[in-house]
Amino acid sequence: MDTQSTLEKVLRGIAITAVILFFMFPIFWIFLMSFQTNETILRVPPSIVFEPTLTNYKALITGRLESTAGALEIEFMSNLFNSAYLSTMAVIVGLILGVPAAYAFGRLKFRGSEDIAFTLLSFRFAPPLLVLLPLTIYFQQIGLANTYFGLIWVYQLIVLPLILWIVRGYFEDIPADIEYAYRIAGHGFWATFRKIALPLAMPGIAAAGLLAFIFAWNNFIFALVLASADKQPVTVGALAFVTASGIQYGQIAAGIVLSILPTLALALYAQRYLVEGLSLGAVKG
Known part of the structure; x- marks a missing residue:
């Protein structure tokens, strides 16, 4: 029995390790690519042995990209700043609007x-191209085109339904x-919401905020159409x-590494926060 239990643990460990390696290898390969030149990246067959360089990161930080066609x-x-600002403000607005609505x-x-509630959720299902044309015309008429304010409100189509439905489930529990x-x-009623419901639902609010931030950060099409170069996030700026x-x-590889660092740091922090929040909630209950 002990031998069978040990064998099961070993096989489970091997399976988990294989799955982790399978999903982490692309990220590892992109990390290696960020320290290589185009010639090294495109050589056949590829190799993990190369002379690393910081040229790619230097080009991103200084804003000057050297290529065969010139600078x-x-x-x-x-x-990168635009992505952080737009995503953060969109999540803050989404939480201010979505958490009370979820409680209601x-x-x-x-x-x-x-x-x-289902109608609000359906906004998340709708393809962005469905609303882009009317939004573009409407924003041009009221002066919200190519503004941070306009993009933050458009991002509510992404973050608000997500926050609403996740947090609603926590309030119902x-x-x-x-x-x-x-x-x-x-x-x-307000004191009950603020002092009882909010603290107990904080793990769900944190999870919803994290997911909303990631979805907002990864958005491409809204900023591509509704913003010019000085307002565009990193997802659109990568086209350069x-x-x-x-x-x-x-x-591109160096840009991917730099662009995932904020969301990775936030995810690691929120993971610890979620564990602490769930533990405190269990003690209070």
Whole structure:
């Protein structure tokens, strides 16, 4: 029995290791590419043995890309800032609007609530091209085209339905008796929401905020159409690496590494926060 249990653990460990290597290898390969020149990347057969260089990162940070066709000015760091600003502000606005709405849908059952909630969720299912043309015309008429403010509101089509449905599920899982007891003690609706419901649902809010940030960060089509170069995020700015002289694979790889660092850091931080939040919630319960 012990031998069989040990064998199962070994096989499970091998299977988990194989799965991790399978999914992590592309990221590892891109990381290696970021330290190579185009000539090294395109050689056949490929090899993990090469002389590393920081040229790609230097080009991104300085904003000057050297190619066979000459020097090319790129605004990668500006695009990186745009991504961080747009995603952060979009998530903040989404949480301000979505968390109270999620609580209302989770606690206040009124006629048509499910239909309204599903309609909001359907915005997440709709392809962006469906709304791009009317949005472009509308934004040009009211002066929101090529503005951070306009992009942040458009990003609500991405983040708001996600926040609404994830957080709503957490509010519904909170026993209503806890809130009723707090209300009977003489506290109002807003105080109950702020001091009872919000702390208990904080793990769900954190998870929703993290996922919304990642989806907003990865958005491409909205910023491509509704913003010019000085407002575009890194997903659109990466098109600058496709030049007349060819595709700059090394700079693209370095750009991918730099662009995933903020979301990776946020994910690692939020993971620890979620564990702490769930532990505190279990103690309180």
